[in-house]
Amino acid sequence: MDKPETLEEFYQRKFSWLPENIRKDIGHFNMFRLEQFYNGKATSIPYRRRDFFKIMLVKGRSEVFFADQVIEVKRQALAFSNPLIPYKWEHHEELQGQYCIFNQHFMSQFGNIMQYEVFQPTGNHVFELEDQQVLDIEAIFQRMEKDFQSDYKYRYDSIRNLIFELIHYALKLQPNTLSDRQPFNAAQRISAIFLELLERQFPIEDNHPQIELRTASEFAEHLNVHVNHLNRALKETTGKTTSQVIAERLVQEAKVLLKHSKWNISEIAFALGFVEVTHFNNFFKKHVESTPTKFREV
Numbered sequence: 001m002d003k004p005e006t007l008e009e010f011y012q013r014k015f016s017w018l019p020e021n022i023r024k025d026i027g028h029f030n031m032f033r034l035e036q037f038y039n040g041k042a043t044s045i046p047y048r049r050r051d052f053f054k055i056m057l058v059k060g061r062s063e064v065f066f067a068d069q070v071i072e073v074k075r076q077a078l079a080f081s082n083p084l085i086p087y088k089w090e091h092h093e094e095l096q097g098q099y100c101i102f103n104q105h106f107m108s109q110f111g112n113i114m115q116y117e118v119f120q121p122t123g124n125h126v127f128e129l130e131d132q133q134v135l136d137i138e139a140i141f142q143r144m145e146k147d148f149q150s151d152y153k154y155r156y157d158s159i160r161n162l163i164f165e166l167i168h169y170a171l172k173l174q175p176n177t178l179s180d181r182q183p184f185n186a187a188q189r190i191s192a193i194f195l196e197l198l199e200r201q202f203p204i205e206d207n208h209p210q211i212e213l214r215t216a217s218e219f220a221e222h223l224n225v226h227v228n229h230l231n232r233a234l235k236e237t238t239g240k241t242t243s244q245v246i247a248e249r250l251v252q253e254a255k256v257l258l259k260h261s262k263w264n265i266s267e268i269a270f271a272l273g274f275v276e277v278t279h280f281n282n283f284f285k286k287h288v289e290s291t292p293t294k295f296r297e298v
Helices: 007-015 131-148 155-171 186-199 216-223 227-238 242-260 265-271 277-288 292-297
Strands: 029-033 053-059 062-066 069-073 076-081 087-091 096-102 126-128
Touching: 029 131, 053 131, 053 155, 069 076, 069 126, 076 131, 076 155, 096 131, 131 155, 186 216, 186 227, 186 242, 216 227, 216 242, 227 242, 242 265, 242 277, 242 292, 265 277, 265 292, 277 292
Parallel strands: none
Antiparallel strands: 029 096, 053 076, 053 096, 062 069, 062 087, 076 126
C-alpha cells in the first residue's frame, strides 16, 4: 500500500503549487469548490490514505470505495474521510460541490474528533442527502468560507465550531442504536477497547508491514483479561466470537491488499500474520469462496 498522501503532495497533485499557510503553530485548513477542478470530465481520485481530514459536499452521481465496500452516491451526499481510512472516488458525471481539508493539529486543542463515528473505520462515512439537507449543508459551508476570508481575530475557532456542526449534522441523519440508549456496561467497554486495538493494526502499508496481534488469546493477553471473558463480551455485544471478528477484519484487509497493492500473495500473507502461504490461501478461500489469485484477477 502506498504511503499516506501528505498535504504538500495533495497540493502538488491537484494544483501544482503549495500554499503559504501550511502553518506549524495552528495547523492547516483550506476550502475548495469541486467544479473548479473537474470541468465536467469523469475523474478518479486514487485509492490511498491521506494524512489529513476532509469533509465534502458532493452533487453528482459517483462512487466511493472504502476498503472492500463500494458506496454509490445517486444524487448528492455529505462525505467524511480521515487519515486512518484509505479511499477513492470515481465520478460519473459533472460534479459540483465543495469541501474543506484540515490536519490533526488544526483540531488538537478542540477535542478528539476521531471519537465520532463519521471518522471511525466501522462508522458511516457517506450520507445521501435530500434537497433541503443540501441547502442546510451549503449554508454551513458559506458561513465557513465567510469566516475563512475574513480578518476576524478568532476566525479559526469559528471554523472549528462549524466543522463540529457538520459532524453533528451527519450524526443526526442516522438513527440511535440500542447501545446508545443503554448504560455502557463492562462487556461493551471490553468490546470497544478490543475493536479499537484491532483497528489500530490497519491499514497495512510499507511503514506498518505486519500485524502484531492476530489470535483471540493474544488480544486477551494484551487486554489483561481471560480469553473466555473476551469471548463472552464480544458474543454479548456483537453476536460473534473473538475469532470470528478477527477473521472478518483480516478478510476485509486481504481484499484491500489484493485489489489495491502491488504486493504478491506471499507478502500479503506475511503482512496478515500467516506463517505459510497455503494457510492464507485456505483461510481466504474458506471465507470468500475464491482463491486470492482469482479474487485479484476479477
